[in-house]
Amino acid sequence: MNFTDEPWDYLGASEAVDFDDERIQARSSKFPDGEIPYAKAAFEFVRDEIRHSMDAGDPRRPWRASDVLEQGVGLCYAKSHLYVAFLRLAGIPSGFCYQRVGAGDEAVVHGLVAVQFEDHWVRLDPRGDRPGVRTWFATDEDIPAYRPGPGSDVLDYPEIYAEPHPAVLAALESPENPLPSDLG
Known part of the structure:
Protein backbone atom coordinates (compact mmCIF):
# COMPACT_ATOMS: atom_id res chain seq x y z
CA MET A 1 0.00 0.00 0.00
CA ASN A 2 1.26 3.44 -0.91
CA PHE A 3 0.05 6.37 1.18
CA THR A 4 -0.41 9.60 -0.75
CA ASP A 5 -0.79 11.91 2.26
CA GLU A 6 0.50 12.62 5.76
CA PRO A 7 -0.62 10.28 8.58
CA TRP A 8 -2.82 12.92 10.26
CA ASP A 9 -4.70 13.50 6.98
CA TYR A 10 -6.32 10.06 7.39
CA LEU A 11 -8.17 11.39 10.45
CA GLY A 12 -9.48 14.71 9.14
CA ALA A 13 -12.85 16.00 8.05
CA SER A 14 -13.41 17.49 4.60
CA GLU A 15 -16.23 18.45 2.30
CA ALA A 16 -16.78 14.80 1.30
CA VAL A 17 -16.01 13.37 4.75
CA ASP A 18 -18.17 15.76 6.77
CA PHE A 19 -18.25 13.87 10.05
CA ASP A 20 -18.96 17.11 11.86
CA ASP A 21 -22.54 16.91 10.51
CA GLU A 22 -25.01 16.33 13.34
CA ARG A 23 -26.78 13.49 11.47
CA ILE A 24 -23.54 11.53 11.19
CA GLN A 25 -22.77 12.17 14.84
CA ALA A 26 -26.28 11.13 15.90
CA ARG A 27 -26.13 7.89 13.90
CA GLU A 35 -12.68 0.47 18.19
CA ILE A 36 -13.44 -2.95 16.67
CA PRO A 37 -17.13 -3.22 17.67
CA TYR A 38 -17.70 0.37 16.51
CA ALA A 39 -15.90 -0.14 13.17
CA LYS A 40 -17.80 -3.38 12.56
CA ALA A 41 -21.20 -1.85 13.38
CA ALA A 42 -20.47 1.16 11.15
CA PHE A 43 -19.37 -1.14 8.32
CA GLU A 44 -22.49 -3.29 8.58
CA PHE A 45 -24.72 -0.22 8.74
CA VAL A 46 -23.24 1.27 5.55
CA ARG A 47 -23.14 -2.08 3.75
CA ASP A 48 -26.65 -3.17 4.72
CA GLU A 70 -29.73 11.34 4.51
CA GLN A 71 -30.67 9.84 1.13
CA GLY A 72 -29.92 6.25 2.14
CA VAL A 73 -28.32 5.52 -1.22
CA GLY A 74 -24.98 5.93 -2.98
CA LEU A 75 -22.51 4.41 -5.35
CA CYS A 76 -19.57 2.44 -3.93
CA TYR A 77 -17.53 5.63 -3.71
CA ALA A 78 -20.20 7.48 -1.75
CA LYS A 79 -20.76 4.57 0.61
CA SER A 80 -17.00 4.65 1.23
CA HIS A 81 -17.22 8.36 2.05
CA LEU A 82 -19.83 7.63 4.71
CA TYR A 83 -17.88 4.72 6.21
CA VAL A 84 -14.71 6.83 6.38
CA ALA A 85 -16.69 9.64 8.05
CA PHE A 86 -17.91 7.25 10.75
CA LEU A 87 -14.40 5.85 11.26
CA ARG A 88 -12.66 9.21 11.45
CA LEU A 89 -15.30 10.53 13.83
CA ALA A 90 -14.22 7.72 16.17
CA GLY A 91 -10.52 8.52 15.67
CA ILE A 92 -9.84 5.49 13.47
CA PRO A 93 -7.40 6.30 10.64
CA SER A 94 -8.95 5.52 7.28
CA GLY A 95 -8.67 6.40 3.62
CA PHE A 96 -9.84 5.67 0.13
CA CYS A 97 -8.52 3.01 -2.21
CA TYR A 98 -9.68 1.82 -5.59
CA GLN A 99 -9.80 -1.04 -8.05
CA ARG A 100 -10.42 -1.16 -11.77
CA VAL A 101 -13.05 -3.78 -12.49
CA GLY A 102 -13.69 -4.99 -16.03
CA ALA A 103 -11.75 -4.51 -19.23
CA GLY A 104 -11.90 -2.19 -22.22
CA ASP A 105 -15.13 -0.23 -22.56
CA GLU A 106 -16.61 -2.20 -19.65
CA ALA A 107 -13.96 -1.07 -17.14
CA VAL A 108 -15.03 1.03 -14.16
CA VAL A 109 -13.24 2.23 -11.05
CA HIS A 110 -14.59 0.71 -7.83
CA GLY A 111 -14.17 2.39 -4.44
CA LEU A 112 -13.12 0.75 -1.17
CA VAL A 113 -11.94 1.87 2.26
CA ALA A 114 -8.55 1.28 3.88
CA VAL A 115 -8.67 1.12 7.69
CA GLN A 116 -5.86 1.04 10.22
CA PHE A 117 -6.26 -1.46 13.04
CA GLU A 118 -3.35 -1.39 15.50
CA ASP A 119 -0.19 -1.50 13.36
CA TRP A 136 -17.80 -8.76 5.39
CA PHE A 137 -15.89 -6.98 8.12
CA ALA A 138 -12.39 -8.16 9.05
CA THR A 139 -9.47 -6.69 10.95
CA ASP A 140 -6.74 -8.97 9.65
CA GLU A 141 -7.29 -9.36 5.90
CA ASP A 142 -8.47 -7.43 2.85
CA ILE A 143 -12.09 -8.16 1.93
CA PRO A 144 -12.85 -6.55 -1.45
CA ALA A 145 -16.06 -7.35 -3.30
CA TYR A 146 -14.01 -8.00 -6.42
CA ARG A 147 -10.85 -10.07 -6.12
CA PRO A 148 -7.84 -9.83 -8.40
CA GLY A 149 -6.08 -12.97 -9.51
CA PRO A 150 -5.17 -15.10 -12.49
CA GLY A 151 -7.77 -14.70 -15.22
CA SER A 152 -9.47 -11.87 -13.33
CA ASP A 153 -10.27 -8.50 -14.87
CA VAL A 154 -9.72 -6.78 -11.50
CA LEU A 155 -6.72 -4.49 -10.92
CA ASP A 156 -5.91 -3.17 -7.45
CA TYR A 157 -4.50 0.35 -7.29
CA PRO A 158 -1.90 0.38 -4.48
CA GLU A 159 -2.52 3.96 -3.32
CA ILE A 160 -4.45 4.96 -0.22
CA TYR A 161 -5.75 8.51 -0.43
CA ALA A 162 -6.80 10.70 2.48
CA GLU A 163 -9.40 12.32 0.22
CA PRO A 164 -11.50 10.85 -2.60
CA HIS A 165 -9.70 10.76 -5.93
CA PRO A 166 -10.48 13.83 -8.11
CA ALA A 167 -11.82 11.64 -10.95
CA VAL A 168 -14.28 10.04 -8.55
CA LEU A 169 -15.45 13.38 -7.15
CA ALA A 170 -15.88 14.80 -10.66
CA ALA A 171 -18.13 11.87 -11.61
CA LEU A 172 -20.20 12.15 -8.43
CA GLU A 173 -20.56 15.93 -8.47
CA SER A 174 -22.05 15.98 -11.98
CA PRO A 175 -24.41 13.23 -13.10
CA GLU A 176 -23.56 14.07 -16.72
CA ASN A 177 -19.98 12.89 -16.12
CA PRO A 178 -19.37 9.20 -16.71
CA LEU A 179 -18.03 7.03 -13.92
CA PRO A 180 -14.25 6.80 -14.19
CA SER A 181 -12.80 3.83 -16.03
CA ASP A 182 -9.25 4.42 -14.80
CA LEU A 183 -7.38 6.66 -12.37
CA GLY A 184 -4.48 7.35 -14.76
Whole structure:
Protein backbone atom coordinates (compact mmCIF):
# COMPACT_ATOMS: atom_id res chain seq x y z
CA MET A 1 0.00 0.00 0.00
CA ASN A 2 1.26 3.44 -0.91
CA PHE A 3 0.05 6.37 1.18
CA THR A 4 -0.41 9.60 -0.75
CA ASP A 5 -0.79 11.91 2.26
CA GLU A 6 0.50 12.62 5.76
CA PRO A 7 -0.62 10.28 8.58
CA TRP A 8 -2.82 12.92 10.26
CA ASP A 9 -4.70 13.50 6.98
CA TYR A 10 -6.32 10.06 7.39
CA LEU A 11 -8.17 11.39 10.45
CA GLY A 12 -9.48 14.71 9.14
CA ALA A 13 -12.85 16.00 8.05
CA SER A 14 -13.41 17.49 4.60
CA GLU A 15 -16.23 18.45 2.30
CA ALA A 16 -16.78 14.80 1.30
CA VAL A 17 -16.01 13.37 4.75
CA ASP A 18 -18.17 15.76 6.77
CA PHE A 19 -18.25 13.87 10.05
CA ASP A 20 -18.96 17.11 11.86
CA ASP A 21 -22.54 16.91 10.51
CA GLU A 22 -25.01 16.33 13.34
CA ARG A 23 -26.78 13.49 11.47
CA ILE A 24 -23.54 11.53 11.19
CA GLN A 25 -22.77 12.17 14.84
CA ALA A 26 -26.28 11.13 15.90
CA ARG A 27 -26.13 7.89 13.90
CA SER A 28 -22.64 7.06 15.12
CA SER A 29 -23.80 7.38 18.74
CA LYS A 30 -25.85 4.22 18.17
CA PHE A 31 -22.75 2.14 17.42
CA PRO A 32 -21.13 0.25 20.32
CA ASP A 33 -18.07 1.48 22.18
CA GLY A 34 -14.65 0.07 21.41
CA GLU A 35 -12.68 0.47 18.19
CA ILE A 36 -13.44 -2.95 16.67
CA PRO A 37 -17.13 -3.22 17.67
CA TYR A 38 -17.70 0.37 16.51
CA ALA A 39 -15.90 -0.14 13.17
CA LYS A 40 -17.80 -3.38 12.56
CA ALA A 41 -21.20 -1.85 13.38
CA ALA A 42 -20.47 1.16 11.15
CA PHE A 43 -19.37 -1.14 8.32
CA GLU A 44 -22.49 -3.29 8.58
CA PHE A 45 -24.72 -0.22 8.74
CA VAL A 46 -23.24 1.27 5.55
CA ARG A 47 -23.14 -2.08 3.75
CA ASP A 48 -26.65 -3.17 4.72
CA GLU A 49 -28.68 0.00 5.30
CA ILE A 50 -27.36 2.31 2.56
CA ARG A 51 -28.49 0.98 -0.80
CA HIS A 52 -26.04 0.83 -3.69
CA SER A 53 -27.43 3.17 -6.38
CA MET A 54 -26.95 0.77 -9.29
CA ASP A 55 -28.38 -2.22 -7.45
CA ALA A 56 -31.39 -0.13 -6.42
CA GLY A 57 -31.88 1.41 -9.87
CA ASP A 58 -31.58 4.83 -8.25
CA PRO A 59 -29.93 7.53 -10.42
CA ARG A 60 -28.96 9.78 -7.50
CA ARG A 61 -25.24 10.34 -6.91
CA PRO A 62 -24.76 11.87 -3.47
CA TRP A 63 -21.11 12.33 -2.59
CA ARG A 64 -20.95 14.04 0.80
CA ALA A 65 -21.11 11.52 3.62
CA SER A 66 -24.00 13.39 5.24
CA ASP A 67 -25.98 13.37 1.97
CA VAL A 68 -25.40 9.63 1.56
CA LEU A 69 -26.73 9.07 5.07
CA GLU A 70 -29.73 11.34 4.51
CA GLN A 71 -30.67 9.84 1.13
CA GLY A 72 -29.92 6.25 2.14
CA VAL A 73 -28.32 5.52 -1.22
CA GLY A 74 -24.98 5.93 -2.98
CA LEU A 75 -22.51 4.41 -5.35
CA CYS A 76 -19.57 2.44 -3.93
CA TYR A 77 -17.53 5.63 -3.71
CA ALA A 78 -20.20 7.48 -1.75
CA LYS A 79 -20.76 4.57 0.61
CA SER A 80 -17.00 4.65 1.23
CA HIS A 81 -17.22 8.36 2.05
CA LEU A 82 -19.83 7.63 4.71
CA TYR A 83 -17.88 4.72 6.21
CA VAL A 84 -14.71 6.83 6.38
CA ALA A 85 -16.69 9.64 8.05
CA PHE A 86 -17.91 7.25 10.75
CA LEU A 87 -14.40 5.85 11.26
CA ARG A 88 -12.66 9.21 11.45
CA LEU A 89 -15.30 10.53 13.83
CA ALA A 90 -14.22 7.72 16.17
CA GLY A 91 -10.52 8.52 15.67
CA ILE A 92 -9.84 5.49 13.47
CA PRO A 93 -7.40 6.30 10.64
CA SER A 94 -8.95 5.52 7.28
CA GLY A 95 -8.67 6.40 3.62
CA PHE A 96 -9.84 5.67 0.13
CA CYS A 97 -8.52 3.01 -2.21
CA TYR A 98 -9.68 1.82 -5.59
CA GLN A 99 -9.80 -1.04 -8.05
CA ARG A 100 -10.42 -1.16 -11.77
CA VAL A 101 -13.05 -3.78 -12.49
CA GLY A 102 -13.69 -4.99 -16.03
CA ALA A 103 -11.75 -4.51 -19.23
CA GLY A 104 -11.90 -2.19 -22.22
CA ASP A 105 -15.13 -0.23 -22.56
CA GLU A 106 -16.61 -2.20 -19.65
CA ALA A 107 -13.96 -1.07 -17.14
CA VAL A 108 -15.03 1.03 -14.16
CA VAL A 109 -13.24 2.23 -11.05
CA HIS A 110 -14.59 0.71 -7.83
CA GLY A 111 -14.17 2.39 -4.44
CA LEU A 112 -13.12 0.75 -1.17
CA VAL A 113 -11.94 1.87 2.26
CA ALA A 114 -8.55 1.28 3.88
CA VAL A 115 -8.67 1.12 7.69
CA GLN A 116 -5.86 1.04 10.22
CA PHE A 117 -6.26 -1.46 13.04
CA GLU A 118 -3.35 -1.39 15.50
CA ASP A 119 -0.19 -1.50 13.36
CA HIS A 120 -1.61 -2.64 10.03
CA TRP A 121 -4.07 -1.56 7.35
CA VAL A 122 -6.81 -3.61 5.70
CA ARG A 123 -9.06 -2.84 2.76
CA LEU A 124 -12.79 -3.25 3.38
CA ASP A 125 -15.66 -2.91 0.95
CA PRO A 126 -18.97 -1.50 2.24
CA ARG A 127 -20.45 -1.69 -1.28
CA GLY A 128 -23.28 -4.02 -0.30
CA ASP A 129 -24.01 -7.60 -1.11
CA ARG A 130 -25.87 -8.85 -4.17
CA PRO A 131 -25.87 -12.16 -6.02
CA GLY A 132 -22.25 -13.02 -6.76
CA VAL A 133 -20.87 -10.28 -4.50
CA ARG A 134 -20.41 -10.72 -0.76
CA THR A 135 -18.35 -8.65 1.66
CA TRP A 136 -17.80 -8.76 5.39
CA PHE A 137 -15.89 -6.98 8.12
CA ALA A 138 -12.39 -8.16 9.05
CA THR A 139 -9.47 -6.69 10.95
CA ASP A 140 -6.74 -8.97 9.65
CA GLU A 141 -7.29 -9.36 5.90
CA ASP A 142 -8.47 -7.43 2.85
CA ILE A 143 -12.09 -8.16 1.93
CA PRO A 144 -12.85 -6.55 -1.45
CA ALA A 145 -16.06 -7.35 -3.30
CA TYR A 146 -14.01 -8.00 -6.42
CA ARG A 147 -10.85 -10.07 -6.12
CA PRO A 148 -7.84 -9.83 -8.40
CA GLY A 149 -6.08 -12.97 -9.51
CA PRO A 150 -5.17 -15.10 -12.49
CA GLY A 151 -7.77 -14.70 -15.22
CA SER A 152 -9.47 -11.87 -13.33
CA ASP A 153 -10.27 -8.50 -14.87
CA VAL A 154 -9.72 -6.78 -11.50
CA LEU A 155 -6.72 -4.49 -10.92
CA ASP A 156 -5.91 -3.17 -7.45
CA TYR A 157 -4.50 0.35 -7.29
CA PRO A 158 -1.90 0.38 -4.48
CA GLU A 159 -2.52 3.96 -3.32
CA ILE A 160 -4.45 4.96 -0.22
CA TYR A 161 -5.75 8.51 -0.43
CA ALA A 162 -6.80 10.70 2.48
CA GLU A 163 -9.40 12.32 0.22
CA PRO A 164 -11.50 10.85 -2.60
CA HIS A 165 -9.70 10.76 -5.93
CA PRO A 166 -10.48 13.83 -8.11
CA ALA A 167 -11.82 11.64 -10.95
CA VAL A 168 -14.28 10.04 -8.55
CA LEU A 169 -15.45 13.38 -7.15
CA ALA A 170 -15.88 14.80 -10.66
CA ALA A 171 -18.13 11.87 -11.61
CA LEU A 172 -20.20 12.15 -8.43
CA GLU A 173 -20.56 15.93 -8.47
CA SER A 174 -22.05 15.98 -11.98
CA PRO A 175 -24.41 13.23 -13.10
CA GLU A 176 -23.56 14.07 -16.72
CA ASN A 177 -19.98 12.89 -16.12
CA PRO A 178 -19.37 9.20 -16.71
CA LEU A 179 -18.03 7.03 -13.92
CA PRO A 180 -14.25 6.80 -14.19
CA SER A 181 -12.80 3.83 -16.03
CA ASP A 182 -9.25 4.42 -14.80
CA LEU A 183 -7.38 6.66 -12.37
CA GLY A 184 -4.48 7.35 -14.76
